[in-house]
Amino acid sequence: MKALVLRRAVNVAVTVACGAMVVFAVAPLGSLLWLVVSKGVAGLSLSFFTALPTPVGEPGGGVGNAILGTAMLVGLACLVGLPLGIGAGVFLAERGDGPFGRAVRFTAEVFSGVPSIVIGIVAYGIVVVAMRRFSMIAGALALALLMVPTLARSTEELVRLVPGTLREASLALGVPAWKTSLRVVLRTAAGGILTAVLLAIARAAGETAPLLFTSLNNQYWNVRPDQPTASLTVQIFNYAISPYEDWHQKAWSAALVLLLLVGSLNLLARLALRRSAAGGRA
Amino acid sequence: MNGPIKLRVERLQARFGDHHVLRDVTLEVPASSVMAVIGPSGCGKSTFLRCLNRMHELVPGASSEGGVYLDGEDLYRRGVDPVLLRRRVGMVFQRPNPFPTMSIRDNVAAGLKLNGFRGRLDDVVERCLRQAALWDEVKDRLRAPATSLSGGQQQRLCIARALAVEPEVLLMDEPASALDPVATAKIEELMHELKERYTIVIVTHNMQQAARVSDRTAFFYMGELVEAGATEKIFTNPTEQRTEDYVTGKFG
Numbered sequence: 001m002k003a004l005v006l007r008r009a010v011n012v013a014v015t016v017a018c019g020a021m022v023v024f025a026v027a028p029l030g031s032l033l034w035l036v037v038s039k040g041v042a043g044l045s046l047s048f049f050t051a052l053p054t055p056v057g058e059p060g061g062g063v064g065n066a067i068l069g070t071a072m073l074v075g076l077a078c079l080v081g082l083p084l085g086i087g088a089g090v091f092l093a094e095r096g097d098g099p100f101g102r103a104v105r106f107t108a109e110v111f112s113g114v115p116s117i118v119i120g121i122v123a124y125g126i127v128v129v130a131m132r133r134f135s136m137i138a139g140a141l142a143l144a145l146l147m148v149p150t151l152a153r154s155t156e157e158l159v160r161l162v163p164g165t166l167r168e169a170s171l172a173l174g175v176p177a178w179k180t181s182l183r184v185v186l187r188t189a190a191g192g193i194l195t196a197v198l199l200a201i202a203r204a205a206g207e208t209a210p211l212l213f214t215s216l217n218n219q220y221w222n223v224r225p226d227q228p229t230a231s232l233t234v235q236i237f238n239y240a241i242s243p244y245e246d247w248h249q250k251a252w253s254a255a256l257v258l259l260l261l262v263g264s265l266n267l268l269a270r271l272a273l274r275r276s277a278a279g280g281r282a
Numbered sequence: 283m284n285g286p287i288k289l290r291v292e293r294l295q296a297r298f299g300d301h302h303v304l305r306d307v308t309l310e311v312p313a314s315s316v317m318a319v320i321g322p323s324g325c326g327k328s329t330f331l332r333c334l335n336r337m338h339e340l341v342p343g344a345s346s347e348g349g350v351y352l353d354g355e356d357l358y359r360r361g362v363d364p365v366l367l368r369r370r371v372g373m374v375f376q377r378p379n380p381f382p383t384m385s386i387r388d389n390v391a392a393g394l395k396l397n398g399f400r401g402r403l404d405d406v407v408e409r410c411l412r413q414a415a416l417w418d419e420v421k422d423r424l425r426a427p428a429t430s431l432s433g434g435q436q437q438r439l440c441i442a443r444a445l446a447v448e449p450e451v452l453l454m455d456e457p458a459s460a461l462d463p464v465a466t467a468k469i470e471e472l473m474h475e476l477k478e479r480y481t482i483v484i485v486t487h488n489m490q491q492a493a494r495v496s497d498r499t500a501f502f503y504m505g506e507l508v509e510a511g512a513t514e515k516i517f518t519n520p521t522e523q524r525t526e527d528y529v530t531g532k533f534g
Contacts, residue, residue, distance in 0.1 A: 097342075165379040169440070172337060173393035173447055174369030183396055187383050 033259075040256030043249045049257065053219060053235070056244050063254045065221045066230040067261070069136070072223065073215060073231055074205050076140035081147035081204075082197060086186075088148065089155025089193075094181050096156070105156075111149040119145050120210030128214060136222070136229040139215025143204040150203075154196040158189040194273055202262045208233040232258045288313035288481040289334065289451060294348035296329050296338055303329050304346075307507045309500055311451075316473055316482045318496035318513065320489060321528070325502040327485045331453050334483065335371040336364040352451070369397070372449035376456040378436035380428035380443070387424040389439055393447040406446055414442035415472050434465025441472065445480075452476065454484040458491065470495050489529060493517050501525045 047062050054061030088108070092101055123142035128134055162185045170180040186193070216228040217238065232254050239251035289311040296304035304326045311317045319327045332338040333346055336357065350357045357367055380389045388395070390410050391403045407424070411417040416438040420431070428439060437457060444452060454473075458466040473482060473495045486492050492499055493513060500510035501524075509516065509525045520526045527533055 163379070165375060165377060166381060168337065168340075168373075168375065169379045169381070169443075170392070170396070171340065172335065172368055172373035172375075173396065173443065174365055174367075175393065175396040176365050179396055184381060184392075188381070190383070 036252065036255050036259060039249075039252040041253075043253030044256065048253060052221070053230075053250075056242075056247065059246075061250075063230075063232060063235055063250070063257060065218065066232045066235040066254065067257065068221065068223070069215070069218065069229040070205055070232045070258070070261070072225075073136060073139050073143060073211070073229065074201055076136065076225065077143035077147060077204055078197075078201065079144075080141065081144035081151065081200070084144070085148040085151030085200070086155050086193060086197075088152035090159055090181055090186060092152065092156040093159035094177075094185070105153075108149040108152050112153065115209075116142075116146055116207055117209035117212075120212060120214055123210065123214045131226065133226065134214065134216035134228040135226045136215050137225045139211045139229065139231070140225070142210035142214050143207060146207065146210065147200045147204055151196060151200050154199075155189075155193055158192040158196065159185055161192070162188045191273060194269060198266050198269055201265065205258065205262055206233060208237050212237070232261075285313040285315060287311070288353065289483070290349075290351040290354075291330075291334075292349040292351070294330070294333055294346065294350065296326070296333055296346040297344065298341065299343040303505050304333070305505045307348075307502075309507060309510055311481060311483060311498070313481050314477055314479070315497040316477050316484060316495050318492035318499045319483065319485045319502060320487075320492050320499060321502035321508075322533070323487075326505040327502050328455055330502065331373075331455050331483060331485050334451070334453055335368050335373055337368075337373065339364070369393075369447045370449055371451045371453060372444035372447060373453045374437070374440050374444055374455065374457045377460050378433055378440050380431075380436050380439050382427070382429050384428060385425045386420050386428050386431070386439060389428045390442045390446050392443060397447070410442040410445045411439075413445055413476065414438045415468060415475075416442055432465070434461045434468060437461060437465065437469060438472070441469075441476075445476075449480065451481045451483065454482065456485055456487060459487060466491070489517075501528060503528070 045062075047060060049062060049067065050064045051060065051062035052065055053063065088104065092105055092108075095101060096105060120142050122145065123138050127138035127141055131138070166184055166188060167180055170184040171177065175184070211231050211234050215231060215234070217234050218228045218230040222229050236251045236254045236258070239247040239254065242248070287310050291307055291309045294304055294307040295302070307326075307330060319330060321327050329338055334350055334357075338344050338346055346358070348358075352367075352370065356362070381392060384392060387403075387407050390407045394403065394406060408417060408421075411420065416435060419435060420426075420439075423430075428436065431439060437460075441452075441457075458469045461469065470491065473484070476482060477497075484492075484495065496513045498511065499513045499516040501508045501516060501520075501522075503524055509520055509522045511521075516525060517529050520529065
């Protein structure tokens with residue numbers, strides 16, 4: 001009986017401790033979210049999503065060009081970063097046991113610890129200096145470089161989780177190994193990889209430092225990859241460090257817009273996945 | 283027993299690194315018959331089966347020597363593509379392993395689709411599901427995920443999937459060991475029908491099952507083929523003492 005009482009006491013204590021940890025971890029996030037929503041919502045209007053920025057003191061204006069810029073930067077970064085990152089991850093999981101694979105894995109791990117501003121300098125050195133111009137493509141490259149290592153490592157872990165019996169089933173049907181990796185193994189891991197991709201996109205969309213001296217900024221609409229481009233994060237940065245009250249308000253609102261964009265992208269992708277794998281594994 | 287020899291295995295050796303798991307196995311399997319491979323755990327039955335479609339060599343460190351002949355053609359000769367070979371020698375595994383992201387229909391069609399088949403898949407799917415005695419149970423929900431089926435249905439789906447690439451030989455590695463008696467009976471019944479068209483090699487732990495489904499039986503012990511012959515003879519009047527001890531349940 002005594003043992004049982006003790007066990008119950010320990011159970012309650014650990015449950016309470018775990019709950020306290022959760023509150024402790026979530027509270028700052030919650031308060032941050034609340035801060036952004038409460039301060040940002042005041043500046044939101046339809047034109048904030050569609051209009052160009054206005055000079056100080058002029059009412060109205062928005063971050064339409066920055067929304068487009070962030071979308072294009074992240075889109076271009078995905079075009080380069082997703083195939084590279086996911087491809088490297090599949091390689092590491094399926095063929096990465098040799099010395100080359102170990103070297104790639106080690107590089108990816110070191111790479112993911114490099115500060116994002118350093119990645120920005122790399123993109124500056126490779127693209128901006130060569131083109132003699134700040135450009136969207138330079139910013140997108142910096143973001144892609146940021147995505148690749150973490151995406152490769154998480155893809156590797158997810159692909160390794162796919163049971164070997166599925167691989168065998170496919171090989172026993174006379175399917176070549178490369179097709180088995182891509183069409184059976186990768187497809188089975190797709191749900192998890194989508195989560196990894198969404199996290200990578202969210203991280204890339206929220207990066208400021210690597211864009212400061214690559215895509216720079218732009219007061220106007222731009223769709224040309226070889227031109228400087230506005231982005232939400234750099235716009236927020238510029239507004240936030242300015243001494244003007246109405247720009248501070250715009251920084252809060254732009255931050256809220258960024259949160260909304262990343263959040264809704266997340267929801268949409270999850271809905272799409274649930275529909276495509278109806279009844280299957282999530 | 284009566285048909286021409288479909289598979290001939292000659293002095294087959296198999297290793298995992300330094301571990302010698304199959305020693306000098308020589309065996310013949312006649313066409314359109316069922317050969318049961320029995321023996322205690324770890325005796326090399328599954329390895330033997332996996333040498334027949336060259337799945338054994340996929341395990342890191344695994345190697346083999348000797349010959350396996352399909353219709354007289356050496357499968358281990360240089361220039362034989364194991365990928366193409368596996369379309370002629372299909373395999374069903376111990377645990378049902380349908381592709382979880384695919385529907386019932388797509389699972390059956392998977393082998394053809396992944397191999398670039400362009401044609402009417404629906405006919406193939408129906409034929410294979412009928413052959414695997416699953417059609418009547420799933421014909422109204424071919425688009426449902428394969429994982430929604432019961433274990434026994436999943437295993438028959440895996441058989442249908444293996445049949446879709448039109449193999450000549452079907453290897454079955456304890457296909458019923460994860461199933462209940464009803465599902466097991468269905469699989470066994472199925473084998474009687476399938477052997478009309480296919481040559482079947484089945485590994486089983488269950489000696490009653492071997493006696494029920496097979497025409498010939500091979501008894502493996504510690505990596506060696508102890509005895510092979512007509513199933514009736516192996517179970518009633520074996521030549522070797524070890525075979526008799528095993529089939530009468532003295533060990534194993």
